[in-house]
Amino acid sequence: MIDLEVSIYPKYVTLFGVRLPQSGIIASSVILLLVLGLVVLYFCCIRRFTEKPKGLQNVLELAVESLESFAKGRVGGCARFVAPFALTFIFYVFFTTFVEIFGLPPATEDINCTVALGLCSFVMVNVTSVRFRGVKGRLRNLSTPSAVVFPVKVLADCIAPFSMGIRLFANVLVGGVIMQLIYAVVPLLLPAAISAYFNVLHVGIQTFVFALLFLTYTGEAVEEAE
Amino acid sequence: MTTLGFIAIAAAIAALACGAAAVSMSIATAHSVDAIARQPEAAGKINSSLMFGLIMMETTAVYALLVSILLIFVLGAAV
Numbered sequence: 001m002i003d004l005e006v007s008i009y010p011k012y013v014t015l016f017g018v019r020l021p022q023s024g025i026i027a028s029s030v031i032l033l034l035v036l037g038l039v040v041l042y043f044c045c046i047r048r049f050t051e052k053p054k055g056l057q058n059v060l061e062l063a064v065e066s067l068e069s070f071a072k073g074r075v076g077g078c079a080r081f082v083a084p085f086a087l088t089f090i091f092y093v094f095f096t097t098f099v100e101i102f103g104l105p106p107a108t109e110d111i112n113c114t115v116a117l118g119l120c121s122f123v124m125v126n127v128t129s130v131r132f133r134g135v136k137g138r139l140r141n142l143s144t145p146s147a148v149v150f151p152v153k154v155l156a157d158c159i160a161p162f163s164m165g166i167r168l169f170a171n172v173l174v175g176g177v178i179m180q181l182i183y184a185v186v187p188l189l190l191p192a193a194i195s196a197y198f199n200v201l202h203v204g205i206q207t208f209v210f211a212l213l214f215l216t217y218t219g220e221a222v223e224e225a226e
Numbered sequence: 227m228t229t230l231g232f233i234a235i236a237a238a239i240a241a242l243a244c245g246a247a248a249v250s251m252s253i254a255t256a257h258s259v260d261a262i263a264r265q266p267e268a269a270g271k272i273n274s275s276l277m278f279g280l281i282m283m284e285t286t287a288v289y290a291l292l293v294s295i296l297l298i299f300v301l302g303a304a305v
Contacts, residue, residue: 006299073274167285170292177295209281216278 004180008173010110023096023110030095030107074215075222078132082218085124086211089117094207097172101199106172114169118161121214125157129221141223157221164213171206175199229305237297243290247283254279 011022045056053061067087071079096107107113129138142157143150175198183191258276262269 004299006295008296008300073270163285166292167288170288174288174291174295209284212277213281 004177004184006173006177006180008111010112011105021110021112022105023107023113026099026104027092027096027107027113030099031092034091034095071215074212074219075128076219078128078218078222081131082124082128082215086215089121089214090207090211093117093168093210094203097203097206098199100172100176100203101195106176108168108172109176111165111169114172115162115165117168117210118163118165121164121217122157122161124214125160125218125221128218132222133224138221141221157217160213160217164210168206168210171202175202230302233297233302233305237294240290240294240297244287247287247290251280251283254283 012019013022013025014020015025045060049057064083068079068083071083071086075082093108096113098106100106108117126138129141133141142153179191179195179198182194254276258272261272265272
């Protein structure tokens with residue numbers, strides 16, 4: 001009998017007598033490291049930007065520009081407003097899932113974390129839409145082509161964040177379960193090769209998919225009504 | 227048959243949806259390749275809408291896998 005450790009419930013740890021969610025600790029440590037890295041990057045590189053880019057500045061500008069042009073293809077005119085949020089989602093989802101490679105439990109294996117991410121994207125979609133099209137424009141956008149579809153569109157918009165959250169959670173959970181099964185059956189060599197897919201490439205794909213879904217929903221919400 | 231056997235069969239039936247998702251993905255990809263062959267200049271647009279469709283299909287497959295995993299590990303552990 002293979003002994004597997006699979007649970008869909010969030011795990012808790014007791015630290016200094018306080019019961020804390022495991023995913024929260026992982027996520028906040030990752031965020032702390034990311035912010036630290038950003039501060040170092042700011043003082044070492046961004047403050048010394050020159051008119052003629054060279055070295056790391058080239059890489060950073062290329063990354064920002066390519067993300068912005070990618071966002072522009074999805075959401076059109078409000079790319080400058082939306083792209084930073086997309087990048088935040090990318091960094092958060094990627095690094096909180098990527099920690100699995102160091103043997104830590106990924107924060108996105110907790111359904112609270114992923115549904116919270118989905119709700120953040122829901123808020124952002126509506127804020128962007130209202131900011132660029134106004135409340136009237138948002139309502140008109142929801143009731144195109146005719147007023148009959150209004151309830152259906154509202155329902156679809158309200159389900160989207162949960163669908164995003166659950167799909168991310170399920171993908172990460174399933175990846176972990178498959179890795180555990182492989183470890184249990186073949187404990188030598190094979191897990192290393194498959195881990196390259198499940199802990200690096202799979203994480204990248206899920207991150208890309210999350211950002212793409214966020215941008216697509218935003219693009220749908222800011223679409224100009226005829 | 228024991229309860230565990232029923233749970234195993236239920237998990238297997240739930241995982242069948244993964245096959246359906248695979249078939250639908252193959253159909254979508256085949257049609258997009260067709261469309262790109264016919265109109266190579268529209269490759270970018272076709273690719274992006276294909277990606278969105280593939281994500282939706284993949285979500286279905288993952289939901290099915292999640293249901294079957296829940297059946298095995300949550301319901302199976304309770305027996």
